[in-house]
Amino acid sequence: MGRLKPDAAYVYEKTDGITYAREIGADPNSRFEIGRDYDSRTWDGRPLHEHLKEDKLWGEIRRAALTNLTLQKALDRAIMIYRLSKDNPS
Numbered sequence: 498m499g500r501l502k503p504d505a506a507y508v509y510e511k512t513d514g515i516t517y518a519r520e521i522g523a524d525p526n527s528r529f530e531i532g533r534d535y536d537s538r539t540w541d542g543r544p545l546h547e548h549l550k551e552d553k554l555w556g557e558i559r560r561a562a563l564t565n566l567t568l569q570k571a572l573d574r575a576i577m578i579y580r581l582s583k584d585n586p587s
Contacts, residue, residue: 500529 501507506521514534519527539548562569 499531501531 501518502520507518508521508528509531510517510519510528515530516532517528518531519525519529539545558568558572562572
């Protein structure tokens with residue numbers, strides 16, 4: 498239970514993603530941190546789970562391209578366009 502006392506009543510407050518607790522009737526400055534929100538967003542602002550789903554999809558596409566010539570050709574073209582665009586950004 499950490500700093501929480503059995504059978505004690507607490508006030509819980511949340512500020513800027515941090516959850517605090519203090520005993521009812523105690524000085525408001527006696528509060529202590531009991532939890533924290535962790536922002537699971539990535540460099541582009543999207544949630545982490547969206548990146549994981551997208552990575553999984555690309556993995557499935559690459560594996561499917563091993564036995565699908567049309568899909569492999571499309572991936573090869575996409576890779577070529579990507580590399581050319583890196584060399585010569587428009």
